[in-house]
Amino acid sequence: MTILEAVDMRRSRRSYTGEPLTAADADALNKIISDINKKGNLNFKLVVNNTAAFEKTRATYGFFSGIKNYIVVAGQSSDNLLVKLGYYGEQIVLEATRLGLGTCWVGGNFDKKSVAVPDGVTLYGAILVGYAKNNKTLKEKVISSALKRKTKTIEEMSEGLENAPLWFAGGMKALQKAPSAINLQPVKVRYKDGTVTASVEGKTRHQSVDLGIAMYHFEIGSGGGTWELRNHGKFEKD
Numbered sequence: 001m002t003i004l005e006a007v008d009m010r011r012s013r014r015s016y017t018g019e020p021l022t023a024a025d026a027d028a029l030n031k032i033i034s035d036i037n038k039k040g041n042l043n044f045k046l047v048v049n050n051t052a053a054f055e056k057t058r059a060t061y062g063f064f065s066g067i068k069n070y071i072v073v074a075g076q077s078s079d080n081l082l083v084k085l086g087y088y089g090e091q092i093v094l095e096a097t098r099l100g101l102g103t104c105w106v107g108g109n110f111d112k113k114s115v116a117v118p119d120g121v122t123l124y125g126a127i128l129v130g131y132a133k134n135n136k137t138l139k140e141k142v143i144s145s146a147l148k149r150k151t152k153t154i155e156e157m158s159e160g161l162e163n164a165p166l167w168f169a170g171g172m173k174a175l176q177k178a179p180s181a182i183n184l185q186p187v188k189v190r191y192k193d194g195t196v197t198a199s200v201e202g203k204t205r206h207q208s209v210d211l212g213i214a215m216y217h218f219e220i221g222s223g224g225g226t227w228e229l230r231n232h233g234k235f236e237k238d
């Protein structure tokens with residue numbers, strides 16, 4: 001599976017089989033996470049066979065089942081940390097998708113007190129990871145439709161599309177498939193006088209993470225480039 005195929009295939013999965021990760025899958029994930037931590041100077045961490053953080057969360061919008069494992073989403077406190085966590089965390093999500101694993105970002109219903117992080121490290125939330133049930137369960141379908149898995153158009157999510165080169169539309173198509181908290185799709189990408197920037201209007205922690213995730217999707221769909229990882233950050237095409 002290519003990374004662009006993973007963009008197409010990925011869906012947030014909330015019902016898992018409860019099977020533990022095989023040693024091969026756990027090793028592969030740990031390798032991906034360690035590479036990303038080095039690249040981004042971050043503190044993502046795989047937690048296996050321990051779901052204490054999710055035990056009290058059944059009643060809220062995620063109501064997950066069969067969770068066995070998750071990835072702690074955390075990094076050294078710094079400016080724009082949340083944008084970075086989104087950008088690098090989505091790389092882990094798409095690599096996990098390529099391994100055939102189900103994932104779901106979790107920013108809300110999650111007991112942060114059961115996750116220990118070192119001093120100076122900020123915890124955002126988690127990414128569930130594991131073997132998703134083969135087909136979406138009825139419960140998952142209800143949640144997906146409650147979250148209205150309809151999508152904004154790429155015109156709604158961008159400005160200057162009509163004047164932009166073809167790679168811009170490619171970036172937008174991949175960005176359109178990016179996950180976002182409560183499916184708000186809050187990120188806007190602008191093309192003006194040859195310059196590409198991306199921003200969110202809301203100031204919530206979730207929207208900063210959404211911005212980083214969207215930036216990574218745009219980068220892949222455009223065929224490559226480099227983002228300034230901050231609100232209104234610029235994209236330098238390769």
Ligand SMILES: Cc1cc2nc3c(=O)[nH]c(=O)nc-3n(C[C@H](O)[C@H](O)[C@H](O)COP(=O)(O)O)c2cc1C
Nearest residue numbers: 011012062105106107108109179180181182183209
């Ligand atoms: C930053 C972030 C936080 C999220 N938090 C939660 C959460 O707390 N509970 C949940 O069930 N889903 C959560 N989601 C998943 C979104 O609801 C989901 O991405 C969105 O509805 C789009 O659906 P899709 O991922 O299947 O494309 C989160 C997604 C993102 C990107």
